[in-house]
Amino acid sequence: MEHAILLEASKISIGYSHKKESVVVAADVSIALKTGKLIALIGSNGIGKSTLLKTITGIQKPLSGEVLLLQKNISSYNSLALAKNLSIVLTEKLPPSNLTVYELIALGRQPYTNWIGKLSAEDSDKINEAMQLTQISHLADKKHYEISDGQLQKVLIARALAQDTPLIILDEPTTHLDLLHKVALLKLLKKLTHETGKCILFSTHDIDMAIQMSDEMIIMTPGNVVQDEPCNLIKKGSFNTLFKDEHIVFDAEKGKFVIS
């Protein structure tokens, strides 16, 4: 399968500009997100994962350089055009409401529906397809607060799928899940990238699992951001630069961290 580049950033610097001062969170960041790939974003707390995600989703602008989505600067997209190319799954809790699972997923079709939000036959097809891919069709009529965290995470992914975008970005989707559901979720994401040809980028702290499941990884360390396939990163010893603690060492043979 050809892996075309969906989103590309070369040597951008990211951070916040407050009035006239600007705080650089990371400089010289180069990443490329390709179709059909499951890509993990890792890095310790406070390293700037959220800032990077905000920058490549167009919520904030890079301090220098530009983020290209389908060869076009992401800041030149209007909100509707962006919504047709990029969907997100956030960690934040949903506000209280009576939304059913079906209605929640159907909201993913908003960029395509008319002014009042009426669903066409095509919209219904996309919604059903998204529910089948994530295997949650049986939950359709449940209220979204009645289901478990793992199921809700699948529903939110289905919503992003229904939005029918080539790129999906998830912010720490595995955080509130137990081991079983973490594995199931990552397997689902992997299946989705391979079956639908979408590119899925997710940030996570579950490094061991990300090494095993993802096609590529982006590692953020102080002063350096690298992107490569997990096995190459192991060879390069990139994981040892992840934490500034001599007691946490990456065992290249076992492919996981050990505490000495």
Next chain:
Amino acid sequence: MNTHKRNTILFFFFATVLVLLFFMNISFGSISIPFKDVATSLTGGQASKTTWEYIIMNYRLPKAITAILAGMGLSISGLLMQTLFRNPLAGPYVLGLSSGASLGVAFVILGAGILPAFLTPFLLSAYGVVIASTIGSSLVLLAVLFVSQKLRDTMAILIVGLMFGSFTSAIVGVLSYMSTAEQLQKFTFWSMGSLGNLSWTSVFVLAVCVIIGLILSVVSIKPLNALLLGENYARSLGLNYQKSRLIIIVATSVLAGSITAFAGPIAFVGLAVPHLAKLIFQTSNHTILFWSTLIFGGSIMLICDLLSEIPSLNLSLPINAITSIIGAPMVIWLLVRKQKMIG
């Protein structure tokens, strides 16, 4: 779908109830008029007594229409605010919009002496009062919105609303100190709230304002549904947040402002009716909620107005007293019953 069928039946049922209440509202009042004469007056015929015909056509009919307009408008503005602020306790009265409108009206009625004399005739006309109270309510709403972005805590927003309420009543107090007895009396009557005493011209102006507010609300249905997922998801769905929020704010201010201008501050309807709609239709879909809130709002206000004119007592109670007596316990009951506070 099954729920679809159920909703259709419910809609027809409650719409019929609304129509029945409308005719009941016209038929009953502090003076009893036989149904036959009510019917002939409404259809343009001659009633047995000309006074009856006059009461029906120039008092009860405009009052019933005002009740429907006020009930619908206040309830819809409550619905919009509850979704915009993600707060089930939001409403035009609780968030201080009615107080803001009162302040606007107080400036016009009580402050007439302070303002330039050539403005007085315009300010005291129906339009002047409407504009003043709409400006008052939108200023308060903007202030609440500003605070709500600084404070993510939903309870804090309610407290801020209450503070605006006390602030405006303090200003009204100061203004009333400086005004004449006649002005004060006029303002006091206004502030007790009344659906009657509106001329056909006023009813027409009110209807135009409410229809504008409702059209803006219909346009906001899709953005409101997106906002059910929170601001960030709504933006990711292609929503122009700034623009949609502005439309919602203008709609609520026009609705709450114009209704408060003509009928005085009316408590709790805006807060309670959307909950009733959510409870009965069990949904957050604003396409359904909009229409059901509209029907319930009109019906509840007609009932409150019926209760305010108890035939045997031969007196009219202020509408605000009735809505508070019914509304306040209802809100407490809702909160106790729904611990999760479904928005």
